[in-house]
Amino acid sequence: MDALSLVKAAVMGLIEGATEFIPVSSTGHLILAKDWLNFNGANTNAFVIFIQLGAILAVIWLYREKCLRVALNWTKDPEARRLIINLIVGTIPAAVIGLPTDTWIEAHLFKPFPVALALVAGGLAILLIERSSNNVNVTDVDHIPVKKALGIGLIQVLAILFPGVSRSGATIMGGLVLGLSRTAATEFSFFLAIPAMFGASLIKLIEARHCLTLADMPVFTIGFVVSFVSAAMVIRGLIAFVSHRSFIPFAWYRIALGSVLVATYYKL
Numbered sequence: 001m002d003a004l005s006l007v008k009a010a011v012m013g014l015i016e017g018a019t020e021f022i023p024v025s026s027t028g029h030l031i032l033a034k035d036w037l038n039f040n041g042a043n044t045n046a047f048v049i050f051i052q053l054g055a056i057l058a059v060i061w062l063y064r065e066k067c068l069r070v071a072l073n074w075t076k077d078p079e080a081r082r083l084i085i086n087l088i089v090g091t092i093p094a095a096v097i098g099l100p101t102d103t104w105i106e107a108h109l110f111k112p113f114p115v116a117l118a119l120v121a122g123g124l125a126i127l128l129i130e131r132s133s134n135n136v137n138v139t140d141v142d143h144i145p146v147k148k149a150l151g152i153g154l155i156q157v158l159a160i161l162f163p164g165v166s167r168s169g170a171t172i173m174g175g176l177v178l179g180l181s182r183t184a185a186t187e188f189s190f191f192l193a194i195p196a197m198f199g200a201s202l203i204k205l206i207e208a209r210h211c212l213t214l215a216d217m218p219v220f221t222i223g224f225v226v227s228f229v230s231a232a233m234v235i236r237g238l239i240a241f242v243s244h245r246s247f248i249p250f251a252w253y254r255i256a257l258g259s260v261l262v263a264t265y266y267k268l
Helices: 003-019 026-037 044-062 064-073 078-108 112-130 146-161 167-177 182-207 214-242 248-267
Strands: none
Touching: 003 026, 003 044, 003 214, 026 044, 026 112, 026 167, 044 064, 044 182, 044 214, 064 078, 078 146, 078 182, 112 167, 112 248, 146 167, 146 182, 167 182, 182 214
């Protein structure tokens, strides 16, 4: 295993962990990074899926006390039971719509130019939502009504259908539109990532198992560890950030990056 491959794996892991839970589209950034780093091969998709598990594990680790409490007390704790129901309801649209369309979307839209367009469109949507007056009626992730969880799940589908939209961006912005506070919307986005991403990652890893060998272990391990560490740092920082500020900086970042990429790839 050459050193350059390990460096590329670390860069990919850093990009995954740093962008998975902020509204800038980790999938879009990884597609661009693969193109720029020439990080290709039969096991590339399996690697990307594997490092996403590192980011998911960061959520479980940071919220381990809450996850354990919900798992142990859901039969007698109404709030724990509500959260589980909300996660199931919020995940169903992604499973029903995402699984049948996944192969076609991956073949036609997992490319730099469509991602660039989605980055710009998503940035404009964030600006519009942030500048609208959304009445907050849910301030805690444990008190989200099931209908709102379903609404967020339906909005999450946009990120599945259009790479570059951002799963976290769609769910957080969807939560704000539906009346969740910034903290509640952000935390629900974290928790919703667990079943949505874990399920999709597990299915894809099983499908790609024939591509994996023991020789891939160092690259996969480096990417996984870097993704976990960077995701944990971002999650902690994002909660502190949204408590005092809006998501407008992320919108302008998306618009700036997307505009440059549109111009670049349109010429190509």
